[in-house]
Amino acid sequence: MDENFKQSFLKNPKAVLGAAGIQVPQGTELTALEDTITCRHVILSDVKLPEQQIVSELPPHPGFYRAYAYAYQRALTDPGFNAKLRQDPTETFRDLGVSLPKDAEVQVVDATTQHLYFAIPLPPAVRMTATSLQFMAADSTLTAVNANVNVDANVQANVNADVNVNVGLQVNVAAAVAVIVAVLI
Secondary structure, eight states: OOHHHHHHHHHOHHHHHHHTTOOOOTTOEEEEEEOOSSEEEEEEOSOOOOGGGOOOOOOSSOOHHHHHHHHHHHHHHOHHHHHHHHHOHHHHHHHTTOOOOTTOEEEEEEOOSSEEEEEEOOOOSSOOOHHHHHHHHHTOOOOEEEEEEEEOTTSOEEEEEEEEOOOOOOOOHHHHHHHHHHHHO
16 A cells, blocks of 8 residues: 555645646546545446446445445436435445445535546455466366256167366456555555
């Protein structure tokens, strides 16, 4: 965790991005927020999510960021939900099944083309490196077995047994963002 970089980004994100060669359009304000155990941020705008990032259903006890993606999309399409989310965001997330500490607060902010927000998420409970993921995949003993047995009326038996072993690594956009944000925190 590079605490100095994170603090610089929180104080002046435009300067930090500029130093990295990222130009921010003139007249655009940037605000960086930091999620903590007791304070989470939900940034809303009128920008629709890409199809692959839409979360249309939640499991019984979703994590905060999965529920965030769901709430974001639903706020765009459901005016009643949008109003409830803005009126009491903390209770809305609890109603979605998110486990939050008793004293936790969820804050909603609105991003516009003139004022953009960044929320630095909580660091993951377990940090994985590419090397450790490769080691886990190579050390995997998982086996998928498919067996098909067909018996016809002539008492002939045909047995087909296929054994498939698949080890794969899938990285989604949220994981990629978490890795990028890890540089910040």
